[in-house]
Amino acid sequence: MLVYILKRAGFNLGVMLVVVTLTFFLMHLLPGDPFMSQRLNPEIKANLYAKHGLDQPVARQYLDYLSALARFDLGESLKYPGRTVNEIIAESFPVSAAVGILALVLALVLGVTLGVLAGVWQSRWPDRLILAFSTLGLSIPNFALGAGLVYLFALKLKIFPVAMLEKPIDLVLPVLTLAAWPAAVITRLIRTEMIEVLKRDYIIAAMVRGLDPARVILRHALPNALPAVIHYSGPLAATLLTGSFIVEKIFALPGLGQYYITSIGNRDYNLVAGITIFYTFVLLVATFLTDLLAFSMNPQLRYRNGS
């Protein structure tokens, strides 16, 4: 097991390096520069370039960036003078992560429950109803859903606030908006898997042995239908945790997602690279954890790898 974890860590380090390299060079290939929106005279611009090391050859900049990265220093933002990328992430990630974790949990609970119900009642009315809902969840874009929820629950019913993040209740609408799409995807995944698993010999045998249907579904079928969702939830967790630009814009949340998009427009090289690297890191950790989870749920894999 330890060998597996070490191997995996080494591999992930390699992936990080590739991502850093690609991001760095692709970003520098973009036309324009960080200071193009301000009309600066050439001298000041040259000074700014020198300050941030942008006057050096790109290869040199790359090596400098790597050496700073090795010390977990993501550099200074070019757009927000005086603030480091580390500070920006440290400030905004908790907001995105709070919304993201809640959305992830909601999507999993809702998706698995509805998926199991739909799978068990395949082609009957509960299935059709759930499928209709999940189609809605898949097809309504989240900016429309977010706006709709705000209109209904904030403006008309006045149950939840329109925007901003001050009290925990402010999280409800953003979490709902963010969870709708993944919940719909998970519902469909689980439904398909359940339909397959329920046809398997061991489920039929368990029923013919006189076990309770609910027990057969939850104890014998569901664990065998889960791996697909577990594998899906790794990348999903990374995406949700690092924040959604649209949801953060609609609800004016000071999260990481909006920095990502604006930093690209601003050519804020350090911020773009920093957030990309951070996202990659979260993605690799989340994928690793979900793989471990899937591994621990499958006795066949567990024993083949001799743990």
Place this chain on the structure above:
Amino acid sequence: MTKVDGLSISIKNKKGTWSLVRDVSFSLERGRTLAIVGESGSGKSLITSAILGMLNHLEGLEGSVEVCGRDVLKASSRELRTLRRNLIGYIPQNPRESLTPTLKVGSQLVEVIAAKTDRKGRECRLVAESLLSSLGFSGPERILSMYPHQLSGGMCQRVAIAMAVVSRPALVVADEPTSSLDPLTKHKIMEVIKGIQAEQGFGLILVTHDLDLAFSSSDQVAVVYGGRLVETGAAEELLLRPGHPYTSDLVRCFTRSGAEKGGSYYIPGEPLSIYTSFPGCRYFNRCRQRLEICETKEPACVRRDRGRVACWLY
């Protein structure tokens, strides 16, 4: 006592009605064994499923299956669960596939024992251990802590047998219990099943396409062709003096295969598809002794010796 009377299974849809199993009747005393033999697609699996109550939701299900005087086909799902717990044991076709891969053997066996015998936790574990040792496992505790994939097919099948017989049922239905096992294991598993049958005295329905197995380990044999029981009778009688042309062809295939000169004997042609409606005997197109009437009218089931046969020759 198990009594199947007039069992018919058909499916209906917009295009019409297809009759898959027609008028199957037989009875089986406790302690006796009935083999249901037939080729793939003959309907023997459907008959098995119906006896186990797996087709109760079908509209086109007729007749009755009585086990100890209780009709399986008319049982509600709750009654069916009680029947399956107390009276009917099931030995599945693919032993390894019949156990849930994510649960330990012990936990699955204990779960079935708890459902079938009203015992609790620790007690179930003890029952499981003694049951497994009576089925020839030398280290039951070790087996119980393993996952199905760590067991061989034969071991999984013995676990499945344990699950089937734990409540001392009146009837055990074994659906091709040995078809996925190697020849040595096959004999061992049959010995295990016959051993418990001798001890508990349940009636055994052995569904198989393996004639060797059918004739060697059963008292009665029922031959299925095209969804009908074309002949039933005592095993040795059918083997020595088969009545229906299909039975006699089968027996010739079985006794002459390989060993004799001139290669193996086979039955020409293909069985009629279930989607083909045909007024006569469904074996007509392959039969060597067919008469004119065979093409136009289906023969009724008549007595012959101690068995029954559905053929115009009698």
